[in-house]
Amino acid sequence: MGQFGIGQPVRRKEDVRLLTGQGQYTDDINIEGQAWAAFVRSSHANAKILGVDTSAALELPGVVAIFSGKDLEAAGVGVLINEAAYKNRDGSSMHKPPRQVMPTAQTRFVGEVLAIVIAESAELAREAAEAVEFDFESQPAIASTARALDADAPKVWPEFGTNQVVHWEYGDESSVEAKLKAAHTRVKVDLVNNRVAPSPMEPRCVVATYKAADNMLTVYSPTQGGRRLQTMLAKNLLKMPMDKVRIISHDTGGGFGVRSKMYPETVAVAFAAKQLGRPVKWRGDRVETFMSDYHGRDQINHAEMGLDAEGRIVALKLETLLNVGAYLSENGVRLPMEGGGRIIPGVYHVPDFYFSVRPLFTNTVCTDTYRGAGRPEANYITERLMDAAADACKLSREEIRRRNFVTQEQMPYATHLGFVLDSGDFAGTMDMALKAAHWDTFAERRKEAEARGKLRGIGLAVFIEGAGSRPVEGMRVRFEENGDVSVIAGTYSHGQGHATVYSQLVNEFLGVDYDRVKLINGDTANSPAMSNGSFGSRSSMVGGGGINRASKLIIAKGKKIAGHLLQADPEAVAFEAGVFKAGAGTMTIGEVAQASRDPKKLPDGVTPGLDEEVTYENDVENFPNGAHVVEVEVDPETGVLQIVGYVAVDDCGTVLNPFIVHGQVYGGVAQGVGQALTEDVLYDDDGQLLTASYMDYGMPRAKNMAHVEALFNVVPAKTNELGVKGAGEAGATGAPPAIVSALCDALTPYGIRHIDMPLTPEKIWRAIQAARTGKAA
């Protein structure tokens, strides 16, 4: 391990470019002759579309064209797909309504795209969009998750007679119910997992250009890797050959799950560019981004746990309502089962488990993956239950957890939903966090805070994640003429620092100078065929693992070439730190790469070139886990909560670059803090979005955060060659339950044992007032 190898806190090679204004985000791209797009969006949450009149808009100067859903339908544009196939217990299939890019008969949420207007400038396009007249017949709408199953709730899809997508179940409800009844202690929690807006700082933007002579469509947009979007756009939507659709993302201003999706706006802009034979650009604003980017979370959970006299879990029952929005997004409906389901019931051994999920349609934009994607929700449930169990069993919060952890001796440990935990030291990780946070001396700090009129609380959460989903990824290592080495990745770095970490790996495995390695990604024209992109904390395992496997092939081939040129048996050639050695003879890997280009210098049967492309495959994902301890102070007179201490201990396996992994932890924690304290997407009863700007939606600010002390308890994964466990989503998973636990601890004098997120000053103040006056909040 050299200065730039695995485990070194190498500073990022991406940074100078981004710090000097040289980044290239989609809105920085303008193409000669481009026209501008604006969208006509639905102002109704639920309405019949009776007709559309574009004549006034088309007469405005500078308007080029207007396309609505009927135009796309007439042109044979396909629908947005969903591949989920859940069944009800009786064997019947889930409801799967098709989603048109722009609806032709009914609009189902506020902000839904109804028509695209193309004009000579962005301003003219917006003005013309205002002049497009849709004739609506407004109908009652349902936006509330809690009320979507009420008998009198309006139906988003009347043809189904219900808003329930499916009732999916795992386990034997009657057996679990019997065990809960017989249990020594039975606890229950009712939780709201609040709806949040992922909100990458870069608003959504699309530039599309079409060259008729080549039938070639190029789309620039912020993504998390274009290959899957290319497939959808080519095959399902525009019905073009795959190689005639190219997706390019140079820089992307934050992903968080929502930038991995195909959106109607992308299809409409691409369609317009193709129809008009002219580049088209759409620059979404923040309001549009709030309305049309998919949201995250939005679950209501009822959970019950039974424990024996020693505080050991005997059974768990969990019932989840999930708001999927008006349509089925690509992954939204899967999140409780395949996102959270991977790791539920968390780090604890639960002998018997019943799990029920009812995804529900409402007149809101779709929900889908957002940092953690089902795992934060799942861990929040188990952690709130463990705190309730600690109360009921009269055990400390750490002791109830200690008694129920899955132990290293139990691993490999099969989870209920068919995943296998290979490694993890849950008790050791928790103990590290308790020690670093000075858990044992908390009473002194509470007393000191009391003297200042503040209520101080300490909270704990232990969590587990599942990372590295869809573990198939193409990675190529290419030796350039000038001695540089390029990593051509199917993954796509949009803030994670892959250029740095992949360079470290090439330096580690092949001995190539760190500064001579560069990353090429974000363009489907050159990404490996089997690419998926970056999501689900997968790039360390699939990207790093791919570089490792390609490097092994390169070394094996290099030994043959070096052996031939050094007149040695390839078996006798050693490779170390970038140098092939045979006896006294040596060749650097650069020299071997150079020689490999000349067929005359190669042994029989060896093809020219030293480049290798691999498709990384793994059968399983990995399971990062951790423990967070947070301290808060509450002002009882105002309800304001301030985080005053935060310790995050993560087991993300082998750490490739602690500097970068810490950054992932801090950022994830901030998103968890946001969900816990400030963020809440609100629709009113008519389905109007109330939180559509940063003035209404509580993004966490610097002052909401405290300094996070991040530590590692490294337990390498046994299921991948680098021993890595994805680090990207842990922070967002640990923070919400730790913070709610801390608040409830602070409010112990008032006997308040739960408040739903976000923990706004108003909610906290009302709860305190209600406790003081003996009334319900």
Place this chain on the structure above:
Amino acid sequence: MTIDVTLKVNGVERSAKVEARTLLAELLRDHLKLTGTHVGCDTTQCGCCVVHLDGKAIKSCTILAVQAKGRSVTTIEGLAQPDGTLHPMQEAFREHHGLQCGFCTPGMVMMGADIARRNPGATEELVRHELEGNICRCTGYQGIVEAILSVANPDAVRKDHH
């Protein structure tokens, strides 16, 4: 109707024909092709567009281009030395991992330089307060706060890692 605006940008006199409603951010991005200044919201909340106007940090989405007439603007492109030597605040962001995706970064760096200029010896609490008008979704602010502190008050940077 268009209006001629002449102003100094990164030390160079620049002119453009703009509409009365054109914002300074639009002048910089769309007319002068200085795309380092970003626009992340419509409501003066996010701070991605912060530049220096006559040496002070302002949100360029919240001032009209014509208001900058005859004045001096520094953008992220003009912060480093002509030879490429980074400004101390740019260097601090790199050293303290003050950026991930890079979208809020130009505004954060310009704001950070302004905070450090106005508040030598600043505390962590003050820096966090001063960042009220700048939103970052990636970093959890930790690297940003450390970077600004490292310039304004190096002794206040915590040493619990790296």
